[in-house]
Amino acid sequence: MKPLKVAVLGCGSVGSQVVRLLDEQAGDLTARVGAPLELVGVAVRRLDAPREVKVPEGLLTTDAEELVTRADLVVEVIGGIEPARSLILRALDHGASVVTANKALLAADGPALYAAADLAARDLFYEAAVAGAIPILRPLRESLAGDRVTRVLGIVNGTTNFILDKMDTAGSGFAEALEEAQELGYAEADPTADVEGFDAAAKAAILASLAFHSRVTVDDVHREGISEVTAADVQSAREMGSVVKLLAIAELRGGEAGEAVAVRVHPAMIPRSHPLASVREAFNAVFVESEAAGELMFYGPGAGGSPTASAVLGDLVTVARNQLAGTRGPGESAYAERPVLPMGETVTRYHVAIDVDDRAGVLAAVANAFADQGVSIQTVKQEGRGLDAQLVVVSHSATDAQLAATVDQLRTMDAVREVTSVMRVEGGVE
């Protein structure tokens, strides 16, 4: 068979592993695709930069724009918005199928790219964009295509999971755990994208789009990071048999005006008995609830050059097979056109720890604050501490607006000295 020409854009930690595997697995890839995959070029910014892999003589180029015009299959692992977007559009326009790991681009501008793929009748695949090596997009898009997904809960950022895990197991504070993550290479020097939830929010948008067959962009995602999670929060979670995780949550919500999607990233307490609670260190996992299949979980390494390259190459085999067969895989599926719910209308539960005066009537006053906002209480735990007392209240389900208003009201009360911990509670029965 005539070889299919592959261009790789970017030769960093993922790109170099793609190049390595294309070489090492060449025989298997040929057998699985039905034709050889021939690397015709690797686009880089600087020809003389140090690399993890030896790229064959003559294949490195700084002219990515030219390279994509002479490839059948283009792998985009540059990341960021530009020049990645222009190069993908140009590749599709020239009849190439594209595999990308670019979550930021897809979460910001996916629909325009999916439309370009439709127009070109080519594939645009992106399994590696969410949760690294873990096959999650293909299962959502294909395996669960006959089912009705109702909720996706994901630990989709390894850096923050590593930090929260250290805070849980070693009792570290946030700053200390972040420093350890940086020393071990799990966190970057500027950790903002991970720690403040931007990375997870992009993945949440992609997961929500696929799960609910609707357009969801990163701007639709309510986002809170973990930089304000304290050792006290983690301890408080521990005392109620829970653990703090940064969750990407996408849910289908009914309503008078029809179904809507709620999508958010924030730290939350989940019970230790929940399958996601046992996801340790920098691992990722995505927990899916659907009507017929029930509860599924997908677990594995969420980042790293080699795992991400595995996901890229899995997609590459599929799009190569499709191109040989003159067909394409499923494109964007946004037929359901469900609107995205504002965070205030999203239903959740709160865990609130409050330092209060230890005198008669305080519990009643606190309970009234919840009742005033229409929030019912699941449990209250009171601990006396000399003049003070601490109340830990876990609510039943209510809208985030009701719950936030409750916390605001608590803060104005004379008997409340300080609201010491506020965190959402997920992964339980509503």
Add this chain to the structure above:
Amino acid sequence: MKPLKVAVLGCGSVGSQVVRLLDEQAGDLTARVGAPLELVGVAVRRLDAPREVKVPEGLLTTDAEELVTRADLVVEVIGGIEPARSLILRALDHGASVVTANKALLAADGPALYAAADLAARDLFYEAAVAGAIPILRPLRESLAGDRVTRVLGIVNGTTNFILDKMDTAGSGFAEALEEAQELGYAEADPTADVEGFDAAAKAAILASLAFHSRVTVDDVHREGISEVTAADVQSAREMGSVVKLLAIAELRGGEAGEAVAVRVHPAMIPRSHPLASVREAFNAVFVESEAAGELMFYGPGAGGSPTASAVLGDLVTVARNQLAGTRGPGESAYAERPVLPMGETVTRYHVAIDVDDRAGVLAAVANAFADQGVSIQTVKQEGRGLDAQLVVVSHSATDAQLAATVDQLRTMDAVREVTSVMRVEGGVE
């Protein structure tokens, strides 16, 4: 769009849920496929049997042979070898694509069926045949197509996992735990297929074929069930921080004569820190090790009408889309043609508990028995008990033949009163 005609063969626990979901999800299925899926018939043995679902007037038929000739898509959920095989072949021959959940048939005679699908240029999909709702075959076949899978460890039978979990958590004996499983509907009145590992062996063959791109049938699978697992075995596992699971194991093994596949089903001790150890009750999970992706796990309900129907419908959407596009998905991939290793040459580790005379020289004699067979010892634990002592030996890796010969030799020794527990140890570092 012109509807695609769907025939469902069998209306038991899975078939009835397929019929229900085809009706309830009709709108979504149409949008996802690109054409309506029209149920044209449901083949049953008896028209008047009680059913979980109301099948629309006129669609029930006892003439499955006629039904398959007038369908575009055939769902086979009868199970067993015949008439399922003949009906699938007939359906393919008449140009229908087929979705089946029939693990026994595929594990016994898969290659003939895959060849028939190739000849007819139609899809034969079977995600539901292994681990119910858990998407595992599609990830192995497609998501990991650019990677090199080296091992698959699966808990793929819910009945035996439920029984072993009860033995672990409640301290039950096998008979008692089986009885509870039967009362709760997790085990059948005749539990042989589950308890003796026949069901898991069929799934192991399917997993091994896909993971290693080679033909593996159920006859190639070394099979041991759990009926001889004792409360003492489970207790012994607990004492070494492990838990007993029935594992389906498929491994790639190097060797002088080239790579081979080792495939087996047997109870094994795995460390409690292994992700499979936390799979409770009747849940299933498949743990995959591959070179680039590393360790992945797929978790969920492994059986049940509705979860299995979810997997069937996921496949149905794909094969329907393929048929509309005039294409088909990946067929059998057996290009690697790796031979299957006999069990004796399979590498594993043994945990052996022995009651011995409590006198000098016994430990040395036992150690010699291991050394005689070329097996090195990882740990020995000795517990004195009056006149007796108990030795618990965990070996390093060796071939199963060496390990079995060691146990045989131990049994002949004067100082050995009884070998009280022999079990393989998996899921650790070799």
